[in-house]
Amino acid sequence: MKLVTYQLTTPFAENRIGVVKGDNIIDLHEAHSTLVKLGKLYHPFLLPYSPMEFYTNFQQHVAIAEEVLEHVSVLPNPFPYSFLLDEVRLETPVPKPSKIICIGTNYADHVKEMGSKIPDYPVLFSKFTNALIGPEDAIHKNVQTEKLDYEVELAVIIGKEAKNISKDQAFDYIAGYTIANDTSARDLQKRTPQWLQGKTQDHSTPIGPWLITKDDIEDPGNLNIQSYVNGELRQSSNTKQLIFDIPHLIHFISHLFTLEPGDIILTGTPDGVGMARNEFLQDGDEVTLEIEGIGKMTNKVQEE
Template identity: 55%
Template sequence: MKLVSYRLINEEPPLRVGIVLENDDIVDAQQVYEIYQQMESQSKLETLLPSDPTTFFKQGLPLIEKVKEAYGYAKDNRLEKVKRYERREVYLGPVIPAPSKIICVGRNYVEHAQEMKSEIPEYPVLFAKFANSLIGADDAIEKTSFTDKLDYEVELTVVIGKEAAKVKREDALDYIAGYTIGNDVSARDLQKRTPQWLQGKTVDRSTPIGPWIVTPDEVGDPGKLDITCYVNGEVRQSSNTEKFIFDIPYLIEFISHLITLNPGDIIMTGTPDGVAFGMETPKFLQDGDIVRLEISKIGHMENRVKQAD
């Protein structure tokens, strides 16, 4: 199942939770759930499904499983009663607009560490982003005038589905609600001017995450996914998540022994080589550039760069 954060193009916020159909049409998750409960001949709704994406994902895996059950039932019976929206009719926002934590992993591919002239890390390199940086699949990456070195970083992104504290590696995948695509856009000149990376990593409206969250049953092994980034049609990054230094089960075990993870938290798992900063003649992002990210089993996301000020 694919879940999105959406609103109709001609409507104002708030965003709502939607389900993506096989032809990329979108139906409202709350409406699907209501029809399912009515079909089950219940006199009133047991639970009103939250329409707000952040609230929805903070409910975690039990709620996602209910929606999956409702969608499966509706798809086999009365999905024609649910209003469908074509992709062109909707705006897709950040899949979780206000997660409580966005934890990022640096230098998680050997070739990327080498191009950044860094040592291969012995432990995961962790840093944070904040919700102010998040945008969706239909938003522009805003390039502030404070940076001349804006860089792209395609990353497999994990959404946590239940509270995770001191998780064992062999159990780690059971804590995942789904996967999405992230672009860890980095202002390298801001990132590198101090020992701490934060100021270059969480600039307002710079980090696309989307276009949807895909549940684990549709993704399979997250350690065997092709991952690619194009800028203006040129391949810049091309790799596979099998090249992780620290795979996803290890990351969840490692992080959860330091920080309790909650439903709706996001982990960005690191980027492969090919970033602009690692080039002999860097090709940093400019106003009007188109960045397209692709990860197998998930899909693609495309954002334009826009000069913000």
């Protein structure tokens, strides 16, 4: 299932949760409401229209969403709450996560190109929600940086509260997967031992275009992953090259602090980043990220 957060292109439009069906987005709240009125489904409550409310009780809500998709053929045709993808604005799948946890130096070839050492433990840092943008938004290049870099990453979205989770249990706590660009102001990142100032610039981190629920990705530990700048291939690897795989990361993090529904984990980037090539993003550049089984996301760079 492809879950999206979308807005209608009308004044005062709100973020809403939808599902991609072919070339269309179906509003889940309205579809569920219609099916209940038609007597095709019965539940004591309706699916929320708010994405963040949907994620707070993800497992129950996604089960109802699956039932909605099974009955979509009985919706009125045309259904007034079905929209073509190019009729709406896609937002980042989880607009206001409680935590954005990023993993540094998690591909061996990237560690090598950055002149670092293989870490003994996962390297954690964070971003704030001010950095998040949608899959159609421009990446803002802060005037303070001359070394804005791209980093394609597989992002994991947490589906239920996770504390002290074993590796064997880890996948039970995942909602799904999406694409992230961990854009980094390298000159700001490197001027102190802590990376935060180079990692959470305003409007700098696109995530999307949708969340693929976990059952639709057979093996997230074996996905091809690429980035392109202005059509030129820059990064090309596979998630099987992760130093610390997804079960290890969820196990490790959940023993430090509680993971909550909607939390995002950026799992690290492979080699080929701009820092290693001394080629940084400039105003007007176009960055395309692609991960097997999820899709593509393209954003332009815009000087602030």
